[in-house]
Amino acid sequence: MQTATAHRTGQLMVISLNNYLAVEAAYGAEAARNAMEHLRRTAERHFGRATLRSVHRHEMQLLVSHAPLRCLPGRSAAETLCSVLMEQPYRWGDEEILLFVSAASAAVSAMEDPLDDSLAEARGRLALSCLQGAQIFSRSHEAVAQYRKDMAAAAGLMRLVRRGAAFFTWRPVAQPDDPGLILYYEAMLRRVGHMGEQIDCADGYAALDRLGMAYLLDRRMLSDVIDELEGDPAACLNVAISSQSLSLNLLGEETGWNDMIERLKRDPGLARRLVIEIADNGGMPHFRDAVAFVRGLRELGVRIAIGRFGSGHASIGQLMALSPDAIKIDSAFMHTAYQSGRNRARVSHLIGLARTMSPIVILDGVESPWHLHIAREEEAQWVAGSHLGRPSLRRGWLNAGYSATVASLTAFNSAFQAADSRGQRLPN
Structure with a gap:
């Protein structure tokens, strides 16, 4: 890195390694320090010319002075940097460790100390990240063992993704009385097993x-x-x-999703055909951010669905505040519906509750003729499950005939226009 002071306009970039404490606890203090050195080297390659101002545990400060960076908005530069820093895992011995960083920048008029005002500005933007610096981590034996196990599984999945060995399959959401009428296709991540079979990536994603x-x-x-x-x-x-992931400030002030949002802004037709499903696996840790995130996407035309309804951690009040365009009942309820009358009644209750919050309700877990019979009894409008369509590499929308394509597009537009006509709006 450059050590000489340069007298030209540039940016002060502040980078935070959010899982520093976890890496330190699980792999040792030296591993955490070397992770910061790994980030420094990666940032140097990215910027080409930068001055390391300081490193203190999870925080690094860089002075950057080259023209391409000044041509970018500070938030875009920070988001691009985060993507570069997190693209490849950090290797520590035989371990692959994923690093999760946030960043923010502030303009400086001269690349020399004191930079107190610029530093305060950059840290202020970084503080708006819902991650807010190094995450607290328990150092108990059980927590460390679980962290290392999860890291191995997560790093393994990301390795498959980088190599193209994990891929999308597509599952249709269809009408129970007319399986050829498709509302949309769900993207489901899969990998190839030892026998050539498709295996879902749920374990790695859960990690x-x-x-x-x-x-x-x-x-x-x-x-x-x-x-x-x-x-x-x-x-x-x-x-x-x-x-x-539901935050526009995930990696810093308005940093995390800018590139995706810009793509959707450039072509509104894409947004209108996109449904983002919220996988409620652990509640909504940043609920205010989640509401703003959903509002921003909906303003672009994106539709919002709630998955795992009935088994998720979010409260009914939180789900109502998000005002989803579609709700999908967790498949677990259909899988156990045959066990007792109470279980069967639970499916009916959940469908009724979901209908009070969204005009589109999808009954997941239709794996047999008996499940399909239940769906029809409950007058479910849309269903998903292997009985009507297994996840497939085949892109069904490419192989559909003209009339089927028109019918599905019409069904999609009609279904989601019903949500619009109800005047659903997110609260201010």
Whole structure:
């Protein structure tokens, strides 16, 4: 890195390693210090020219002075930097460790001390991140063992994604009385097993979620689904992201989703065919941010769905505040409906409750003719499950005939226009 003081306008970039304390507890103090050194080297390659101002535990300060950075808004530069820093895992011995960083910048008029005002400005922007610096981590033996286990699973999944060995399959959401009428296709991540079979990536994703790093995969998946929408104007697609990723300030002030939002702004037709499903696996840790995130997407035309309804951690009040366009009943309730009359009644109750919050209710877990019979008895309008369509590499919307394509697009538009006509709005 450059050590000489440069007298030209630039940026003070403040970087925070959010899982510093966890890495320190699980792998040792030297591993955490070397993780910061890994970030420094990666940032140096990214910027080409930068001055290391200081490193103190989880925080690093860089002075950057080159023209391309000044041409970018500070938030875009910070988001790009975060993406670069998190792209590859940090290797410590035989371990691969995923690093989760946030960043913010402030302009400086001269690349020399004192920079107190610029530092305060950058730290203020960084403090708006819902992550807010190094995360608290328990140092108990059980917590450390679980963290290392989760890190191995999460890093393994991200390795498959980087190599293209994890891929999307597509599952239709269809009408029970007319399985050929498709509302949309759900993107479901799979990998290839030892025998060539498709295996879902739920375990690896759950590990990412427990680590607080689901965004690392959510961002990739959303980008890939937007690619699919760009590739075919007849595609109506759904992708599920973690509730912990629902923040426009995830990596700093208005930093985390800018590139995706800009893509959707440039082509509003993409947004209108995109359904983002909130996978409520661990509640909504940043609820105010989640409301703002959903509002921002909906203003672009994106539709919002709630997944795992009945088994999620969010309260009914929180779900109502999000005002979802669609709700999907957790498949677990259909899987156990045959066990007792009470279980069967629970399905009916959940469908009724969901209908009070959303005009579109999807009954998941239709795996047999008996499940389909229940769906019809409950007058479910939309269902998902292997009985009507298993997840497939085949992009069904590409192979549909003209009339089927028109019918599905009409069904999609009609269903979601019903939500609009109800005047659903997020609270101010």
